[in-house]
Amino acid sequence: MPYPNDRKYTKEHEWITPDGTIGITQYAQESLGDIVFVDLPKVGTEITAGKTLGTVESVKAVSDLYAPASGTVTAVNEELTTAPEKINSDAHGSWMIKIKLKNPGDVNGLMTSADYEKYVAEES
Numbered sequence: 001m002p003y004p005n006d007r008k009y010t011k012e013h014e015w016i017t018p019d020g021t022i023g024i025t026q027y028a029q030e031s032l033g034d035i036v037f038v039d040l041p042k043v044g045t046e047i048t049a050g051k052t053l054g055t056v057e058s059v060k061a062v063s064d065l066y067a068p069a070s071g072t073v074t075a076v077n078e079e080l081t082t083a084p085e086k087i088n089s090d091a092h093g094s095w096m097i098k099i100k101l102k103n104p105g106d107v108n109g110l111m112t113s114a115d116y117e118k119y120v121a122e123e124s
Helices: 026-032 104-109 113-123
Strands: 014-016 021-024 035-039 052-058 062-066 071-076 097-101
Touching (some): 026 052, 097 104
Antiparallel strands (some): 014 021, 052 062
16 A cells, blocks of 8 residues: 655654644554544644554554654644544545644654555564
């Protein structure tokens, strides 16, 4: 599965765009199965790279979401509150939160789409 080149990826299967938009990868969505609930931080919340920012609940399990970078939440995708299954139909198109990056350079240390594809292939 090709992963979009316009973002960076984490080993915990989150993606982030250079403008601070965050979501989960197609691989994460497939591993979780049918997503039934997402718990996301409120606008104004400070998140820290590598720390939990919320959870995703599927029919299989509840999984933590980890912040790919540090910053302040500026927007939350409210649509996912009533329709979390949108993530199942388009994981890379369904953003979860947007943040104002504390240090925009943080994203450069994350995996490129090619690195992430290789990582996922080794993990499967």
